[in-house]
Amino acid sequence: xxxxxxxxxxxxxxxxxxVLNLAAGLLVWILSKPAIRFAxxxxxxxxxxxxxxxxxxxxxxxxxxxxxxxxxxYLWLEPAATAERVGFLCVVLGLLGAAIWFASIARTVxxxxxxxxxxxxxRLAGEETRIQGNSFPVVLVDDEAPLLALSGLLxxxxxxxxxxxxxxxxxEFDAALRHEHAHRTSRDNAKRLLLLLAPDIFPFVRPLSMLxxxxxxxxxxxxxxxxxxxxxxRALSLAAAxxxxxxxxxxPRLPFxxxxxxxxxxxxxxxxxxxxxxxPIAPAHTSKSKHRLLNAGFxxxxxxxxxxxxxxxxxxxxxxxxxxxx
Amino acid sequence: MxxxxxxxxxxxxxxxxxxxxxxLEFELxxxxxxxxxxxxxxxxxxxxxPLAYTTVxxxxxxxxxxxxxxxxxxxxxxxxxxxxSRREWERRRAGSLVAGFLSGPNPSxxxxxxxxxxxxxxxxxxLLDELEKKIRTRRKELHRQEQP
Numbered sequence: 001x002x003x004x005x006x007x008x009x010x011x012x013x014x015x016x017x018x019v020l021n022l023a024a025g026l027l028v029w030i031l032s033k034p035a036i037r038f039a040x041x042x043x044x045x046x047x048x049x050x051x052x053x054x055x056x057x058x059x060x061x062x063x064x065x066x067x068x069x070x071x072x073x074y075l076w077l078e079p080a081a082t083a084e085r086v087g088f089l090c091v092v093l094g095l096l097g098a099a100i101w102f103a104s105i106a107r108t109v110x111x112x113x114x115x116x117x118x119x120x121x122x123r124l125a126g127e128e129t130r131i132q133g134n135s136f137p138v139v140l141v142d143d144e145a146p147l148l149a150l151s152g153l154l155x156x157x158x159x160x161x162x163x164x165x166x167x168x169x170x171x172e173f174d175a176a177l178r179h180e181h182a183h184r185t186s187r188d189n190a191k192r193l194l195l196l197l198a199p200d201i202f203p204f205v206r207p208l209s210m211l212x213x214x215x216x217x218x219x220x221x222x223x224x225x226x227x228x229x230x231x232x233x234r235a236l237s238l239a240a241a242x243x244x245x246x247x248x249x250x251x252p253r254l255p256f257x258x259x260x261x262x263x264x265x266x267x268x269x270x271x272x273x274x275x276x277x278x279x280p281i282a283p284a285h286t287s288k289s290k291h292r293l294l295n296a297g298f299x300x301x302x303x304x305x306x307x308x309x310x311x312x313x314x315x316x317x318x319x320x321x322x323x324x325x326x
Numbered sequence: 327m328x329x330x331x332x333x334x335x336x337x338x339x340x341x342x343x344x345x346x347x348x349x350l351e352f353e354l355x356x357x358x359x360x361x362x363x364x365x366x367x368x369x370x371x372x373x374x375x376p377l378a379y380t381t382v383x384x385x386x387x388x389x390x391x392x393x394x395x396x397x398x399x400x401x402x403x404x405x406x407x408x409x410x411s412r413r414e415w416e417r418r419r420a421g422s423l424v425a426g427f428l429s430g431p432n433p434s435x436x437x438x439x440x441x442x443x444x445x446x447x448x449x450x451x452x453l454l455d456e457l458e459k460k461i462r463t464r465r466k467e468l469h470r471q472e473q474p
Contacts, residue, residue: 236468243454268453269457
């Protein structure tokens with residue numbers, strides 16, 4: 001098949017993204033079980049960070065390779081005037097690459113729309129207010145359903161039903177608010193968006209969902225730890241709040257881009273047990289790990305720049321692309 | 327014949343599509359519900375504001391096409407009558423609203439259902455009892471620790 005210059009670039013980019021994402025995704029899939037076991041030995045926040053990084057690794061590697069190497073090498077070393085025949089395999093891989101991106105973008109858009117619709121509906125069914133001492137907006141929903149969740153991306157709102165307000169004591173409500181505030185400060189809804197946007201390793205197959213579920217669990221635990229902040233009384237109040245909300249029955253299904261106080265009953269027992277242990281876990285100081293993360297990012301950027309500046313690297317990549325193309 | 331069939335098909339489609347009425351449409355329906363079958367000339371003086379004969383004629387024709395009205399020709403003019411009573415319209419409208427809500431996206435459907443129905447899939451009551459017992463025990467422990 002003979003394709004024009006830019007379509008060939010698009011096909012090559014999708015094809016190389018698919019191959020790299022598949023390779024890295026399979027590696028991550030093999031490593032996911034030992035990684036989850038290892039994460040259980042760490043603090044909940046570092047475990048959540050580790051699992052999120054592992055889940056996003058295929059996207060980051062494949063994306064960096066395509067944007068940092070494939071596209072520049074093609075633009076600099078491929079003569080624009082030539083019309084070349086593209087191999088069948090390259091076209092198929094390109095289509096598969098486009099399909100995994102299409103699927104991830106479609107589910108992301110769907111989730112964003114569902115979240116917007118749900119928030120609008122809650123605002124219609126309730127009233128927007130602010131709770132004293134809390135900076136973020138609260139929507140008080142006139143409903144008896146067990147609803148207490150942080151919803152939205154750019155301006156997250158706390159959705160609270162009157163039923164929940166009625167059931168929780170003042171201390172329990174304060175602990176629940178601290179839990180949701182912890183989700184807000186760690187931008188868990190934005191992380192959920194990244195998880196949605198990370199393409200599958202094969203169209204419509206999600207073998208890395210195990211990592212996503214584990215990340216979700218550790219993110220809840222991390223928010224619990226932050227809410228309790230090493231205070232046994234507060235931990236007790238949060239545990240009581242969880243049980244009281246659970247007693248209210250099953251709540252309305254929330255969009256993926258929201259973090260409810262009680263995501264499901266699978267983890268309820270473990271969460272309550274953690275909160276009731278003799279010395280509640282204080283949240284780890286994140287400045288050290290943030291520095292480490294920044295250092296790693298800086299090192300990666302330097303390496304990438306060094307590779308980009310080396311002409312031999314780009315020509316090697318171009319040869320590889322030629323191989324893939326034909 | 328073709329026009330008749332087209333109207334029938336159009337009526338069926340429109341009826342399922344929408345039972346909503348505009349302000350003028352609703353006023354015309356009110357007049358027909360209270361006065362029974364009428365032609366355009368009978369309807370115009372009963373309106374709350376003066377409107378052109380052609381405007382009323384067009385709106386009545388639109389209501390016929392939407393399936394709200396039936397009509398027959400009498401002395402070179404159409405006589406319109408409502409296809410269903412006001413109560414029937416209200417019942418259908420409420421039904422279509424609920425159906426629209428239920429066939430809508432999950433959150434809206436479930437928010438409504440959460441208001442209408444008892445929640446299903448509740449948490450295991452035994453587990454919750456056990457957890458509450460643990461909380462009570464822990465509360466007592468803390469209370470003892472805090473006492474001098």
